[in-house]
Amino acid sequence: MNAMEKVAWTELLVSLTAVVAVALLFPWLGDAAIGAFGLLGLMGFAILFIRRRGSRVVVDERDYQIQLKATAVGIYTSWMAMILTLIGAVVCSGYADAETVPTRLLNWLLWLQFAFCFGLRGLVSIALYRRQHAA
């Protein structure tokens, strides 16, 4: 497993952990459970995997290609999901005769998008590395 594959696993596992933590805390804390999304900050430690060791190359052109593809999939998919959710929220509020979309929904949406985007990016990266059977 190379350095960027470890980074991809970190992104996937941290995103999943954050979502699970939020889901577990929600029954007790309600909207305050959103604070558990702070766990996403643990992704910052992934930089330790790509630190240079001697003169050996850690990240190369193949990693850049895979990251580019995975980032595109992650960002485009989460943008689409966000836009569709916002359209859905506006339609629902219209039917319910509410004049505004609740801000708590936007707050949740923002954090879920972060988790979704990084989780999906990690997942796609791992799939691409697996497809190439990297040793």
Place this chain on the structure above:
Amino acid sequence: MPRKKEPTLRNCVRELRTATDGMTQQDLADRVGVTRQTIVALERGEYTPSLALALRIARVFDRATDAVFELDE
């Protein structure tokens, strides 16, 4: 509309490497500036290298690029 399939490159990197006295995948990776995993994927034909990498690999084996890489259409 179906997308045109990307052509892949066949290569004889493994043969050339093993014929070069005791050169490991890591040695080759260090000489051309990539990770060992990229050489593994390349030798298995699962990765199409950039032109720069193909040229660097050909130079390591002192061959013409088209003697190492061949378009598989």
